[in-house]
Amino acid sequence: MKRSTPRPKCRARAKHTGEPCGNYPPPGGVVCRFHGGRAPAAMKKAAIRNALAEALQNGDRRPPFMILADTLHSCDVLATQIRLGIMGAEEVTPDMISAFVEAIERAQRAAKLVIDARVETMMVQSVMVEGDVIAGIFLRALAAANLNVDAEMRLREALGVELSRLGEQQQALDGRPVSVQVIDSVVVGE
Numbered sequence: 001m002k003r004s005t006p007r008p009k010c011r012a013r014a015k016h017t018g019e020p021c022g023n024y025p026p027p028g029g030v031v032c033r034f035h036g037g038r039a040p041a042a043m044k045k046a047a048i049r050n051a052l053a054e055a056l057q058n059g060d061r062r063p064p065f066m067i068l069a070d071t072l073h074s075c076d077v078l079a080t081q082i083r084l085g086i087m088g089a090e091e092v093t094p095d096m097i098s099a100f101v102e103a104i105e106r107a108q109r110a111a112k113l114v115i116d117a118r119v120e121t122m123m124v125q126s127v128m129v130e131g132d133v134i135a136g137i138f139l140r141a142l143a144a145a146n147l148n149v150d151a152e153m154r155l156r157e158a159l160g161v162e163l164s165r166l167g168e169q170q171q172a173l174d175g176r177p178v179s180v181q182v183i184d185s186v187v188v189g190e
């Protein structure tokens with residue numbers, strides 16, 4: 001398969017000359033092995049980048065746990081084939097062994113995605129808690145202001161716009177999704 005983008009080079013600079021390093025990092029990595037690219041933390045990040053790149057490349061938009069279930073299923077099917085082969089019922093080819101090893105590796109990466117996705121879910125929940133606090137303050141202020149119906153509607157709309165903007169800014173900053181329910185609760189009421 002032809003690469004669509006050139007393979008990135010090490011981001012580090014040579015200590016004495018200050019020139020860009022020019023060596024290739026391990027797949028998914030950003031620095032070469034001379035600049036810490038084989039350190040455990042760097043390898044871990046590289047593995048996450050590879051897993052995400054693989055999922056995106058395959059256009060796989062399913063929840064990570066479904067991808068994991070699928071990969072585990074293919075592991076199971078391949079393992080059964082090999083087991084039958086060893087028992088003499090079928091032929092075991094080197095290709096089958098390679099496919100099995102690849103399936104296990106895919107499952108490992110999918111498992112990592114599931115763990116990362118859980119972290120993401122927890123971050124969404126914390127944004128929603130923050131949002132609920134903000135919404136609570138607005139709603140109590142709204143009640144205290146004791147406005148007429150028209151004025152209250154306009155203020156709710158304005159607050160909705162502001163909260164959406166806040167959510168977009170937060171998402172742009174750290175990639176955390178906007179809490180739509182909170183915006184709805186302020187605009188629609190309750």
Ligand SMILES: [Zn+2]
Nearest residue numbers: 010021032035
């Ligand atoms: Zn380097």
